[in-house]
Amino acid sequence: MKGGQSLSALRARRLGVVAPGAAFVFLRSDCGVCRSEGFDARAQVEIHHKGRSVTATLFHVISDILESDEAGLSEAAWQQLGLEQGDVVTVTHAPPLASFSIVRRRVFGGRIDDEGAREVIADVVAQQYSDIHLAAFLTDCSATPLDEPEMIALTRAMVETGDRLHWNQAPIVDKHCVGGLPGNRTTPIIVSIVAAFGLTMPKTSSRGITSPAGTADVMETLAPVNLSLTAMRRVVEREGGCIVWGGSVHLAPSDDILIRVSRALDFDAQGPMVASVLSKKIAAGSTHVVIDIPVGPSVKVRSEKAAASLATSLASVAQAFGVRTRIIKTDGRQPVGRGVGPALEARDVVAVLRGEPDAPQDLRDRAVTLAGAVLELAGAVEAGKGTKTAREVLDDGRAWKKFLRIAEAQGGLREPPVAPHTRAVTASTDGLVAAIDCRKLARVAKLAGAPGAPAAGAEIHKRIGDPVTMGEPLLTLHAETPGELDYAIAFLLGEPDIFMLTTP
Structure with a gap:
């Protein structure tokens, strides 16, 4: 025994249990470690191996699927520990989660300051928070909305707990949609237009978790998106833009964790949403960001009042970090384009970029409008001329050529799959x-x-x-x-x- 914790060794066994972002360990309820340490089912425990550790949720097993000296691990736990079959691990009680007292204090009327936000987010990134802890935090942020200082503190903490990109040129532009609208896959078109015009747009995008597609999923049917920071920088320096998966470059890593749980809860609290949107942009080095807020009865933002409140918070928090924004409210009453799903949306994107006569006009129009807003916000064209300029870049083939070069720089263009x-x-x-x-x-x-x-x-x-x-x-x-x-x-x-x- 050391510090009251058992150092009993268990053989690691890979169970192939997939739970994205969540680590689980399975022990026989009658094994010596469970009995000596009093491990209850669903307890938070730490698993250790050769200097690495991961906090995991414990589940008891009463069948013969495991031997009494084995610890069955989920894929997330296995990967984080870098295990091979038969490696030895130790399982101990997880230390008290001190930062959760900050969440508890807020539930009873307190507020989160810079130091408190750093403590909470640092533990989130370190995988110390179970889904129950995360759900409690996000629910509190929804029931008692974050005020502006709290949103700024949360955004800063999310930026500081990951990598940051710095660029030698300026401006660095970006575009973001708050989501909830099926098929609204304007990003690859916008990046192609903007980069073809000569601006720099290093675009990191998300994957779909509870949605049928994220931009990264769509782009992955056309070209590789799992690029390292070094590879991403090389693509941007060569072509002026990229479309890569944000999870592969460790920018504001707490964002993906919080998004996974908030989508499972099926609500989006405004404060965490603002921090989510802006932390990724700030970490990517963006200086000018256009934000698309679709408004409709069955999307995330359902009223003009809610859109106005969200727009005000986004603009104010962005200003605190020196980021210029232009926020555009768009029609969210129906899907954009024809396809909903990675390959189907990719075909819509390609059709628009290639100028095919049957390309979805609504996707084309929305992409041109947003790309024009990016050009105007960055000062690349005069106010009022952005949409016309963006349409010209699309119509004359420059955007399609730029997209081909970006895809090639990321690893090569490929054909989206077809469902049988x-x-x-x-x-x-x-x-x-x-x-x-x-x-x-x-x-x-x-x-x-x-x-x-x-x-x-x-x-x-x-x-x-x-x-x-x-x-x-x-x-x-x-x-x-x-x-x-x-x-x-x-x-x-x-x-x-x-x-x-x-x-x-």
């Missing part, structure tokens, strides 16, 4: 499309397999205001397996209001 199974969903009556439920549509695409199955998702055939005749396709589901296709169809049959039709 499809099924059309048709209208049960005549009418006009009056509304589309974006949240339910996103869920259908996920049930079909997106984003884990890159070719899966939904292809939209009708938009608000379009006439529909009975038997006409409203959407087509794409899946990589028949079971996933049937699963999505079963959900659709129970949710007939995804497309709301009215009598013309």
